[in-house]
Amino acid sequence: xxxxxxxxxxxxxxxxxxxxxxxxALCMLFWSGNWILGRxxxxxxxxxxxxxxxxxxxxxxxxxxxxxxxxxxxxxLRRSWPLLFGLAIxxxxxxQVAVYFGLRHTETVNAVLLNAAxxxxxxxxxxxVDGERATARQFLGMGIxxxxxxxxxxxxxxxxxxxxxxxxxxxxxxxxxxxxxxxTVMLRRRPPEMDNIELIFLVSxxxxxxxxxxxxxxxLYIQAVPLTWATVATSLYTGSFASVGAxxxxxxxxxxxxxxxxxxxxxxxxxxxxxxxVMILGEHLYLFHAVGIATIVFGIWLAxxxxxxxxxx
Numbered sequence: 001x002x003x004x005x006x007x008x009x010x011x012x013x014x015x016x017x018x019x020x021x022x023x024x025a026l027c028m029l030f031w032s033g034n035w036i037l038g039r040x041x042x043x044x045x046x047x048x049x050x051x052x053x054x055x056x057x058x059x060x061x062x063x064x065x066x067x068x069x070x071x072x073x074x075x076x077l078r079r080s081w082p083l084l085f086g087l088a089i090x091x092x093x094x095x096q097v098a099v100y101f102g103l104r105h106t107e108t109v110n111a112v113l114l115n116a117a118x119x120x121x122x123x124x125x126x127x128x129v130d131g132e133r134a135t136a137r138q139f140l141g142m143g144i145x146x147x148x149x150x151x152x153x154x155x156x157x158x159x160x161x162x163x164x165x166x167x168x169x170x171x172x173x174x175x176x177x178x179x180x181x182x183x184t185v186m187l188r189r190r191p192p193e194m195d196n197i198e199l200i201f202l203v204s205x206x207x208x209x210x211x212x213x214x215x216x217x218x219x220l221y222i223q224a225v226p227l228t229w230a231t232v233a234t235s236l237y238t239g240s241f242a243s244v245g246a247x248x249x250x251x252x253x254x255x256x257x258x259x260x261x262x263x264x265x266x267x268x269x270x271x272x273x274x275x276x277x278v279m280i281l282g283e284h285l286y287l288f289h290a291v292g293i294a295t296i297v298f299g300i301w302l303a304x305x306x307x308x309x310x311x312x313x
Contacts, residue, residue: 057239066201088206091183105169122263145299
C-alpha cells in the first residue's frame with residue numbers, strides 16, 4: 001500500500017504495531033476540534049456552507065501534492081469515479097452536512113454521545129459487506145468504552161441519563177452513522193495504484209461538486225456566510241486539519257488495522273473533547289473525567305489488541 005508522504009513504517013516491532021493507532025488517535029484529536037467548531041459556528045455558518053468550504057479548502061491545500069501524482073492516470077479515474085463519488089458522499093459531503101445540521105439542533109454532549117454508535121455501525125457494515133465478524137472481546141471492549149463515555153457525559157451521575165432529550169439534530173447524526181461505516185469499509189476497494197494523497201484530493205473535489213448546487217441554493221434562499229476572521233479560521237481548520245490531516249490519518253490507520261478495530265478509536269473523541277474544553281475553555285477536570293477517560297482507553301485496548309482480531313481481518 002502506498003500512503004504518500006505519511007508512509008507507514010515497514011519495520012516490525014512495537015512501533016510498527018502502535019503506529020496506526022497513533023494516527024487514528026491524532027485523527028480523533030483533529031475531529032474533536034471540528035465538532036466543537038461545528039457547534040460554536042452554528043449561527044454563523046449553516047450546515048452546507050460549513051461542509052462546502054471545508055472540502056473546498058481541503059482540495060486547495062492538497063492539490064499541489066496530488067495533481068503531479070495524477071498525471072497519466074486518466075484511465076484509472078474513468079474506471080474508479082463511481083467508487084470515488086461514493087466515498088465523497090458517504091465519508092464527506094452528505095455525512096458532514098448531516099453532522100453539522102445535527103450540531104445546529106442539539107448540544108455537543110448529545111452529539112458526541114450518539115457518535116458512540118459509529119463503531120457498532122462499522123462492525124455491522126463490515127459483516128454485511130465483507131463477511132468480517134467481530135469477536136466477543138471487541139464487543140466487550142466497545143461496551144466498556146461506551147460506559148466510559150457515559151461516565152463523562154453524565155458527570156458520574158447515571159441518573160442524568162433520564163434527563164437527556166433527543167431532537168431532530170440527534171436523529172440526523174444517528175441516521176448518518178451507517179454512511180461513515182460504509183466509507184470506512186469501502187476504503188479497502190480503493191485501487192492499489194491510488195495513494196491516500198490522491199484519494200483525499202479526489203474525494204474533496206467530488207464532495208465540492210456534489211455540494212455546490214445545494215450550497216448556492218442555501219446561500220441565496222436561506223443564509224449566506226459572512227466573510228469574517230471566524231468563518232475564515234473555521235474553514236481553514238476544518239479543511240486543513242479535520243479533513244486533509246484527519247482523513248490521511250484515518251485512511252492509513254483503518255487500512256492497516258481493519259475497519260473494526262479502527263472504529264473502536266472513535267471513543268477517543270469525547271476524551272479529546274474533554275481535554276480541549278479544559279485547556280481552551282478553562283473548564284475544570286473532575287474525578288469522573290479521569291475515570292471515564294481511563295475506562296474508554298481500557299475498552300479500546302481490550303477491543304484492538306492482537307487477541308481481539310476479528311475473523312478474516
